[in-house]
Amino acid sequence: MNQKMEHLKNIINEANDITFFTGAGVSVASGVPDFRSMGGLFDEISKEGYAPEYLLSAEYLQNDPEGFVDFYHKRLLLADKQPNAVHQWIAQLEHEHRSLGVITQNIDGLHTDAGSTHVDELHGTLNRFYCIQCHHQYDKASVMTHHIRHCEKCGSPIRPDIVLYGEMLDEQTISNAIQKIKAADTLVVLGSSLVVQPAAGLISYFEGQHLIIINKDATPYDRTADVVIHDDMVSVVNAITE
């Protein structure tokens, strides 16, 4: 193990209040496409004649609710995706009471699937659904396994509990995330480039000792971090946990 990895391992082993901040990079090993960077949705542009931003917008849901329901049932639901070693490592540290939890930009729900309970999902989650009219809630199994598309109470379309383009982020989620970052002694950023809001702004609330950034590419916070690793998430986690 090289010196940088050794240093990272020591910081993690000595930390008691770790907060994780994760982005699309942690789910790459689970085969989840990066919706926000639109890579996974490129085929849709030519097929439907719509840009990915429109397919994931409040405007599309408003204009064509049935088209929206059809789109997310066909393209967005990820029934076959499983948490990987990174999600499991994060959940394990929470169970050991050494982590305050995780803030994520991802909508794949893989942190909760891995067993994390303190998860602030900034852009919502594909693990929950609700009726656009009466707001009755539906779980993942109802929608994914039983293919329920319309509310059993009122017949209106059911939507995923994700933040669409044109919608505001949930204020309570943001406030929880800020608290988690402020209370942390160690902040570990995994698989996020920290260039889009609210990610970039949230990191600036950190007042603790150790900022760690593990991401494939450089981020604007690299020069202020204790440890920066530009590498694959799973191999880093495997190296420091073995």
Ligand SMILES: [Zn+2]
């Ligand atoms: Zn309803």
